[in-house]
Amino acid sequence: MKKLIAVLFVLVLALTIVGFNAEAAPEDFKLGIILVHDENSGYDMAHIDGVLGAQEKLGLTNDQIIFKYNIPETEACYDNAVDLAEQGCDLIISDSYGHQSYMMQAAEEYPEVTFVAATGDTAWKEPMENVANFFPHTYESRYVSGVVAGMKLKELLDSGAVKDPYVGYVGAYPYAEVVSGYTAFFLGIRSIVPEAHMDVQYTNSWYDPKAEGEAANALISRGCVIIGQHADSTGAPSAIQAAKDSGKVVYSVGYNVSMLAVAPTAALTSAQNRWDALYTPTIEKSMKGEAVPKDFSVGYANDAVQIAPLGPEVAEGTAEAVDAVIAGIIDGSLNIFDTANFTVNGETITTFLALDTDGDWAGDTGEAIENGIFYESKLISAPYFSLRIDGITELTNE
């Protein structure tokens, strides 16, 4: 019996020592990252790249960063955020929109820890000081990718290969982040092909390769010749490549990652976020003990967005057109949501309240339009352009 107790004692001791060793870290600062999927999703891969980029620039060790993978947008996010705080994280960043309410709940309990819900849109109205949101100017890269698509569409129309400038878009959920993105994409196309029109098909999931593929096929069968996407898998580009291989005229504009690997001839480009442009300053501020701004958003001017390498079948002159547009965005001469460029129900928009304070999902404060220009991601970091403009049809989602 004594022997048994001795063995047990040693075992417990061994476990404790192992435990303490694992907790030890050379530096004080600790960063926790909550990802909705893992590296298999282009969106999360872009975030991981962003974190690793910041790690390199700021000289953080691997022990200082704790990743939590495949955390759904449910109470699991709260549990994991709390767990990261308990492990001594000073800054915790989640990467998906639906994580935010759970992050805010955890933030209330850990006032000394900063919680950043990337892509979230509620930090500005939270009473807590330790919460923040950030979001790159994705609408800029979407507009530029739209220009690439527009050039191709014009080439197809000019050569007679296509009669109807019909564009499709595979979207995840019907709310501002997606609406802002597809509208910027569409305006990019329309800057080249003014008569273009677009259908949007929703999948109601951020990551569902099968549903995204099916949505793309549905759009192709309706006659779409270029299909953009705001969903995180390669489902749509793969389906588009298959359709193109079978003889259809159809091209893909992706998101997050270059789609050339899955759609070597169908991919024109992808709109991409360079998250390290947001992670690095945020983490740096937190490391120095400075307050992290409640909303932080940058774009082309700060290298926060880009488009993926152009595919082999882009129209001639695309690279030059892209460079000119990017230059215009950076110097401010090109305003993507210029109200002169779109109408809603046939009318030009003169006012739009972007922020909602009473929880009815309708803006009641925050004028987004100044001097005829709708400024996106200026009042808060997350996109708020949720107008359904003329020329775009949202197909009924089941």
Next chain:
Amino acid sequence: MKKHDHKEPLFRISKSGYVPLQKAWAIRMVALLLALIVSALIIFSIVKLNPIKVYGTMFQGAFGTNKRMWVTIRDTMMLLCIGLGLAPAFKMRFWNIGAEGQVLVGGIASAACMIYLRDKVSSTAVLPIMFVCSMLAGAVWGFIPGFFKAKYGTNETLFTLMMNYIAIQLTSYFVALWENPYGSNTVGVINSRSKFGWFPPIFGQMYVLNVIIVLVLVVTIYVYLNYSKQGFEIAVVGDSENTARYCGIDVKRVIIRTMVISGAICGIAGFLAVAGAGHTISVSTAGGRGFTTIIVAWMAKFNSFVMVLFSALLVFLEKGAMEIASRYQLSDYVSSMVTGIILFFILGSEFFINFKVTLRKRFSKEVSQ
């Protein structure tokens, strides 16, 4: 053909009679130890990590901090509560595979109270209302398959399983109805500011009420199944419906009543999941626990006190596995393998408790009988 040779097989397996409790538990412990050794070999050969360190990490994952310990307790209570719901049905040999759905409808009922009753009743009054509503919702979900089984002899396994899918679709519908923010397809934290309909912290701990409710249920179910007339009826119906009929037990009534109780307790689990843990509702509110619990109920042979142990073991393994995955940047698969091996050995140990393996006499030194 040497059919009539009657050569004695190498092994003979026979049902063992009474096994002393200590021996049974000794066998289980040996099984657990063997499982740990086999897992250690696999961990070392596949991922080249020190197995002791990995086990230490698992322990850390479940109990490493005060908060983690409470989360482990909370999840154990959740699993246990569903297990308690399944126990009466299983003891009656009614294969209730529908706990998942019963938990979900209970959760929907609680979430509905949190959303529609705010500003209408006080925050202390809402909790009992939620409790009753969830219980009723679960009871209805249990009553339906129970009624059809009693009345028309439908297959309860398929029926309860199908009821899960209906409950999942129902949940999707309500998530879309209550989504917050609009268009996000998630409900988010309900009443995050006012905490209306949340369990109040007791002694500064958020999950104490979960523990109290479930422990009361543990004792109640134990007494109900072992010392009440209804519990006896359940056992008789489970062993032989004909005997039950011969004794004058109204079998149909017992089936329906037991399924209502089973569903009601699972409904309470939904209440715990929404009001006492997640404060939200989604199709993953039950999170597959309705199925995991079947293992708990079986391994514990429907004894509620033993169920506490097995629920704790399963939650420990789950938390440990998650921590391994996070700490060593492994995919969840390696840790799931460890969980699988441990469960396999523990389930296997039941075989050695219930059956005796006798070696062919020629090889066996001792001559029996």
